[in-house]
Amino acid sequence: MQSDLDRELDEFLGEVRVVLPAVTVLFAFLLTVPFTARFEGLLLAARTAYFVAFMTTATAIVLLVGETGYHRLRGKPYDKHRMLRTATRQAVAALVLLAVGLSAVVYLVTTVLYGTGWAAACTTFLGLLAVGTWFLLPLRRRWSAAGRD
Secondary structure (H helix, E strand, C coil): CCCHHHHHHHHHHHHHHHHHHHHHHHHHHHHHHHHCCCHHHCCHHHHHHHHHHHHHHHHHHHHHHHHHHHHHHHCCCCCHHHHHHHHHHHHHHHHHHHHHHHHHHHHHHHHHHHCHHHHHHHHHHHHHHHHHHHHHHHHHHHHHHHHHC
């Protein structure tokens, strides 16, 4: 029978397998942006949004892959509980960075297409949606479940 720690680790790895390809594709897109003809003509705000997106996405990848290095370099035996706790913190930090990065990308693309007014509105919408679905909803359910215990 699988232990709770083994089950939690399997769940965590499954979640990272879902998120990491999406973050990697976003990063690949960001790697191409400065080499386009329109990049030089971007205003400072759009260039700043690009850099924020680039750095937060890169940092999110580092955090999401971090436990792989830990696991490989630490070797066995290792403390699964400690590893899982560290990996969870890194994944939550990566989600925060990804929310910022996605918002910055939306700002950048929307600025180029429709101007700063639409960019601000779309960025705000996406940022609130990410915070609501990734953080507030799960925490609300966690706290309401704890209140029933």
